[in-house]
Amino acid sequence: MRLGVLTGGGDCPGLNAALRAIVRYGHAERGATVIGFADGWRGVLDNEAKELTIDDVRGILPRGGTFLGTSGVQPHRIEGGVERVRETFGVHRLDGMLVIGGEGTIAEAVWVSVPVIGIPKTIDNDVCGTDASIGFHTAAQIATDLVDRLYSTAESHDRVMVCEVMGRHAGWIGYTAGVAAGADVILLPEHPFDIEAVCRRIRETVVLRRSFAIVVVSEGATPIEASMLVPDYPVDANGFPRLGGIGSIVAEEIGRRTGFETRVTVLGHVQRGGSPVAFDRVLATRLGRDAVDRAFDGGWDVMMGLHAGRIEPVPLAEIQGPRTLPPELWQIPEILC
Amino acid sequence: MRLGVLTGGGDCPGLNAALRAIVRYGHAERGATVIGFADGWRGVLDNEAKELTIDDVRGILPRGGTFLGTSGVQPHRIEGGVERVRETFGVHRLDGMLVIGGEGTIAEAVWVSVPVIGIPKTIDNDVCGTDASIGFHTAAQIATDLVDRLYSTAESHDRVMVCEVMGRHAGWIGYTAGVAAGADVILLPEHPFDIEAVCRRIRETVVLRRSFAIVVVSEGATPIEASMLVPDYPVDANGFPRLGGIGSIVAEEIGRRTGFETRVTVLGHVQRGGSPVAFDRVLATRLGRDAVDRAFDGGWDVMMGLHAGRIEPVPLAEIQGPRTLPPELWQIPEILC
């Protein structure tokens, strides 16, 4: 058995744990040859590869990121890319690829027609076909710890503290950190928000309840008032507000409309780095081992997912579109829409 | 609607989060009167009670333990206990009790015949009828962080480090911390272990792989050699080895049989205290809210549980016996049996 392995898309905590499991179990226990590619599909395209042994994965379990490197390169969008991938695949006489990534990275295997077993990772937790993706629980924990810290200043200065967290298409981090840290308002990509309703809630909170307020905003949250996004905010090349984006806009609007002192914090990249929490280490280890077993059984072209505590395969066709928050999680008043 | 609420059994992180959710949602949003009892069923027995309002639960979300206090008192085992409980129940004109506890604490409601909705908590994660109990993920995270720390000394001194973690009847903490921290050997209550096999594994590890070894032992792990438990170990009133128990025994045997320098650390109570991780805060909040909804719907005599990401009721009859590790988690060589 000859297995390729790569990590693609944004990095996250737990990738190294998955790689370690694949090498320790796949190579050392089951005898497969494991070829690691550098920087996601980029390394397949350029045949930048290395046979991995147990020495390569020693000590990496608690470390964030991926020792193989990662990128968002998609060979099928590159002239001659499919052929180059298939050539690399042939050179190494691979039986198939274990692809650790989000929906796009895994789907790439279909575009380039190589047998694949996908392992879902993304701090946003928005891959369909699994209860959780590698990296999410760590990111949500980091965001929670940091929102916890904002209470000190909110309370000591009677301020409104706005915290922007990751989550472009799905609000899992925002929901988890918001509920876990007891935010007064949570704004998520799933539902456009009404800034006036937000200000109303904050006035009630500050006047009646606790003299300060905490607002958690996913980076993908959008206002129903399009005008909020227009006039004087500096925008980047894609027309997206620069530096901090929606969190900064929300903070400015709250300050302007309520008169309360308001500050914004944009957590940014610290959410995706550092040592994974126990949940992600165990999830990554289990997904890695079971992907190897699945490969030995010849069960290609699935993604391994977590389902009620068990690891099970899902057909690739079922993992389309971002997995957003299910309706039953919406029944809390902190989430305004 | 008049609801009693109590926390029983050993304390754990997330109890305060559940109490907060019940008071904020049940009282402030849905209008119920919520009566909190001190120290579990002890407070019902003695009618030590207090009506809870939002002021009682302010700021407690991130705090460990339970502000109501807790105990293992079981009224039905006390002369006249059932009558005293029922009298308290009548005095407060309760519609039912929300009981946050393990199997025994929840089952007590059946013995004393009061309507109950159970909310599962236990760091051991061994309550049936739910994918996770409040407190477990925090305990597993603490244990993982501390086993991580033992690597420094193991590596610097070429030692075998044995770490005893909690888990009397089920090995969830041991499994999670062991896999997450990359232990070489994991000993769990589910399978009696052979100390000779343990020593064999350690010799291989130390000689062939990394010059040191990490062993995680659940407090409830037992050896197949009964003699190991006998002769010169000091025992407590129950005949259980004193001070550190099985972890110390395992460390001494490994040291004696392999000749390697071996040290034991017994994590003890630090595993059950302090601020809950995000997972437990969200789980506790969801269980608390859904228990209130269930009470308003009159759906008594169930436990609310987590099932594949959803909160659902389980009949009390189904929550018997400790929930041990499922077989598919056993397929790793670190777990010797």
Next chain:
Amino acid sequence: MRLGVLTGGGDCPGLNAALRAIVRYGHAERGATVIGFADGWRGVLDNEAKELTIDDVRGILPRGGTFLGTSGVQPHRIEGGVERVRETFGVHRLDGMLVIGGEGTIAEAVWVSVPVIGIPKTIDNDVCGTDASIGFHTAAQIATDLVDRLYSTAESHDRVMVCEVMGRHAGWIGYTAGVAAGADVILLPEHPFDIEAVCRRIRETVVLRRSFAIVVVSEGATPIEASMLVPDYPVDANGFPRLGGIGSIVAEEIGRRTGFETRVTVLGHVQRGGSPVAFDRVLATRLGRDAVDRAFDGGWDVMMGLHAGRIEPVPLAEIQGPRTLPPELWQIPEILC
């Protein structure tokens, strides 16, 4: 003995620990009456005051912020402010004030002519007359932990990660987090930096050493090229670059000049909140107790400071101007100037 106490200026971890020490030791052990004022000098101005007892300080030792609240109000700059402060002082028949704050907050006591014993706090660590101010070691630890996390992404994506930390006039946080986390470049307020030298260092690092680079920038660092601050950066009312300030500018320039993928993270308010580290808890407790002793000895008009491990009084006249990094800390190449 009747003592007033207030916390002024920006909040920081350890203020509650200092208040607790003053009340527990000053009131409960030595019998003083302790009057706490709300929101720094604002509460003295408005006579918003409360006699503090041991119940007010129970459980606050590990909590960030200040339960008294804080503000930057300076009575001597307000029409009639000095008189109002002196009236409040008389109403409570105070012997003097224990003022927990930075240079300005402590100096205010001189302006309004009340006896004072100052206790230095500021996460920036820039108060003269003490080896360390309350809050600094916590802020430096948080910043270090978060820069640690940025390594994962830097390494996995071969990126330059720029991290802006607090420190307007003194670079203590930037120096500590930069050295502790092993940054390749550290930019501090003490020395204007040459962006070309920065880019040169980064090119060397990325090409010769490790394929990525970490840059730590204090918010008060300034470039020698004034033009860098001018043309297309959005500025706030004070002409200061908006949202992220110098960190964002540095990141954009590095990206533009070197061609390396570069990202910025602005840590912001998370650096000043949450539970204090052990160092700050002990420092705050010692400063609080010794300030009480000093008051009982009648030794007013000093600030208590840490000097080589001992707490000693410093005349107020000696605490002028920000305490910047001493020259011997500059002898490292990471700090470019």
Next chain:
Amino acid sequence: MRLGVLTGGGDCPGLNAALRAIVRYGHAERGATVIGFADGWRGVLDNEAKELTIDDVRGILPRGGTFLGTSGVQPHRIEGGVERVRETFGVHRLDGMLVIGGEGTIAEAVWVSVPVIGIPKTIDNDVCGTDASIGFHTAAQIATDLVDRLYSTAESHDRVMVCEVMGRHAGWIGYTAGVAAGADVILLPEHPFDIEAVCRRIRETVVLRRSFAIVVVSEGATPIEASMLVPDYPVDANGFPRLGGIGSIVAEEIGRRTGFETRVTVLGHVQRGGSPVAFDRVLATRLGRDAVDRAFDGGWDVMMGLHAGRIEPVPLAEIQGPRTLPPELWQIPEILC
């Protein structure tokens, strides 16, 4: 310039940071050849050595322990040991040794007559001639975090929680963790304690103040009643109480004499492992660099120490005897004697 380097005695967080600074600054910047010896003086005895370059120290700054390994071997106590050390010294043509260790490890250089510059490390903080040793602030922080966690259970169950921390001859960790976590009683090696006074304090605390109590005990604390150490406690080969030692004894006595439910936790090795706090990383880096400078200046036979924020040399003759807590730290009622 040819420099030997070793780490001796118990491992602690920050050793790797010091080694990294020595190699990066001494070798890469100043051009010295740096020879690393395995396992402290044992590696010099056996000439187990390796020339260190920047690749050996990459990524080790945040890691606990020492990649060189460590031991307590003292060549001058071994037949022919002095000669073997001097032979190794000659083989490598060393100008001198940089010795990272406690008093004994550094003093060994005098016994074997090689030029030495010492760098103090010990989590106990008991090396004379420096305000702080590498490792202490990390150990004190870990202990504080863990005592914090014990509050949950103490409070929820109305218990007395006893926590044994490291510190054989000096109570720095016990003092710091005890004060920082707000312990009710702190027992240190510096002063034999009266168990009756301890029980009196605990009764007052539990009855009058907060229904539970927290006791921090250094491993080296001793009772004034010798009988307490005698009859039924299992002792080890050195006559020292087995498994948990004094903490367990104190807990049993408190439980027996007061009737309060009492539990003990022995923190053990987790206090000396894992990632160093920022303070230790910076201290280790500064000590390492300044030791190199000192070697280039030919200023052998000193230890580099921290003095009021500066790194300065101390003659070896001045670093004798354990550095215990200074009297001014004793003026708190928690410390019973």
